[in-house]
Amino acid sequence: MENESSDPPGKPSAGIPGIRYILVAGVFWRILIIEAVLLVGSVLYRMVSENAGPVELFWYAVRIVLLVIIILLFMMITLRRFLEKKIIQPLEAVSAANLRLDVANPQVDNIPLDADAALEIRDIVKTRSKMLDALIKVSQQRLNLVNFIRDTFGRYLSRSIVNEILESPNGRNIGGRRQTVTVLMSDLRGFSDLSDDRDPEEMVRILNRYLETMTKVIHDYEGVIDEFIGDAILTVFGIPEPRPDDSLRAVACALDMQRALAHLNRQMVQEGLPTLEMGIGINTGAVVVGNLGSEARTKYGLVGSVVNVASRIESNTVGGQVLVGEATYDQVRGKVTAQSPMTVMMKGFKKPLVCYPVTAVGAPYDIALPEIDEHREARQEIRLPLALWRLEGKKVASETISGETRYLGESSLEIDIPVRLEPLTDVKLQLVFCQDVHCFSDIYGKVLAVETQNGRLRHRLRVTYMVQDDRELLRKWIADASPS
Structure with missing residues (x-):
């Protein structure tokens, strides 16, 4: 607690007198009244009983007044010192201790008392100490409980959300408010299929490591993680209170998440773990x-x-990509670097969805990612038979489509199939080829472009997931087939 008044103890504050003033003034006026009564009584008695004249009564009154003054001074001096030592100073010490009381440092609250202090005052000090000890213990327990709640639920909700719920009188009430926010949705590519090939405990460790890395980045940009949906993360910028730079922080956070994942992948490769x-x-x-x-x-x-x-929007991304919607791009235009917008018609939407692939953000973040450019990637003409299926979400949505690869790259493929697939279509394919007991696992990709060459429909795919062994074998084939 802080002292709310700068007045010293015992001094009247805001018209309220202190104990020193009350006691001294009370004793003074009562002695004065008693002496005045004695003076008047003595003069009247002398006048009636002895028939004294005016002059004699006057000097008699003067002697009485002088005697009263002497008695009054003696009483005020001696009684005041007595009251100060026995009552006023101990009570002022209690008052001063109350004013400077600091619950965080209770050791400064000691009140020294003389050995002959009154029993009642000693009881006041002792009772006060017990009461303060109890209050401090209760306050500490309450603080520990609040901190426990904040720390515990802060792992399930954002700390800012927990604070809002705990500190608001209506924090627990059912209901909501309308608010403009920026939503960031991230998801791993092919994690479900990666999980099928590995020990569940190992996959949980990998997932937790990934989530821990992303959570740190999101917190650095003051985003609120609404929930983890498997390997997906739903993050919100603008709650509990909106800020003018919510959209820009969200974009910067997304780019930094991609950069952090690239760093995590380098560690995973060194440890013999799959990249994400x-x-x-x-x-x-x-x-x-x-x-x-x-x-x-x-x-x-x-x-x-x-x-x-x-x-x-997220479902149309490839690995390492950040796509922002039109509403977000309008708010960060001029502050980010983006490739040409892409337009896709999504099921259930009445108009095409416009997305901007963002590759960099300017000051104060200054984050840039390598642009994804399949045309510049090392690739070779390698023909392998394949089987392909069109996907809708996680489900296979077509019969098997047979075809052949034309060009293979580490992260991209060009294939010929007899069925035209629209750009941004998700596909699963298998290379129907085994060598030295190595057979390719499922490869997941997204159609980027379609063109007709020599009467064949050629599809350019971006690989969204491929097991590391398959990627290493393709890298070796591409290197072996490259001109010296």
């Missing part, structure tokens, strides 16, 4: 944010089409 690829979609718009659910089960979250759109 992540796509990120960002969108800005109005949502309803708050406590959703019922009194029995409540979740702090957000509802709105902006979340669905961000997820759809």
Whole structure:
């Protein structure tokens, strides 16, 4: 606690007198009244009983007044010192200790008392000490409980959200408010298939390592992780309170997440672990944010089409890519570097979805990623038979389509198939080829472009997931086939 008044103890404050003034003034006026009564009584008695004349009564009164003054001075001096030592100073010490009380440092609260201090004052000091000890213990327990709640639920919700719920009188009420936010949705490419080939405990360790890395980056940019959806992360910028740079921070965060994943992948390769690829979609718009659910089960979250759109944008990304929606791009235009916009018609949407591949952000973040350019990637003409399936989400949505590879690269393929697939279509394919007991696992990709060459439909694919052994074998074949 801090002292709310700068007045010394015992001094009247805001018209309220202190104990020193009350005691001294009370004793003074009471002695004065008693002496005045004695004076008047003595003069009247002398006048009636002895028939004294005016002059004699006057000098008698003067002697009485002088005697009263002497008695009054003696009483005020001696009694004041007595009251100060026995009552006023001990009580002022208690008052001063209360004013300077600091719960965080209770050792400064000691009140020295004389050995002959009154029993009642000793009881006041002792009772006060016990009461303060109890209050400090209760306060510390309450603080520990609040910190425990913050730390525990801060692992499930953002610290800022936990603070809002705990500190707001209506923090637990069901309901929400309309607010403009920027939603960042990230997802790993091919993680489900990677999990099928490895020990579950190892995959949990890899996933937790990835999530820990991404969480640190998101917190650095003051984003709020709404939830982990498997290997996907739903992050929101603009809650609990919106800020003018929400969209720019979201884009900078996404680019830094890609950069952090590249660093993590270098560590994973050194440890013999598989590398990961992540796509990120960002969108800005109005949502309803708050406590959703019922009194029995409540979740702090957000509802709105902006979340669905961000997820759809993310689904069109390839590994290492950051796509932002049109609303977000309008807010960061001129502050980021982006490639030509891409337009895709998504199921359930009434107009095409426009996305901008962002590769860099300017000051104060200054983050740039290597641009994905399949044309510059080392590739060789290698023909292998293949089987391909079109995907919708995680489900196979077509019969087997047979074809042949034309050019192979480490992260891209050119294939000939008899069926035209629209750009941004997700596919799964198998190279129907085994060498030295090595057979290729499933390869996942996304169609980037389609053109007709010599009467054949040639599709250019970006690989979104390939097991590391297959990637190493393709790299070896490409190197062996390259001109010396």
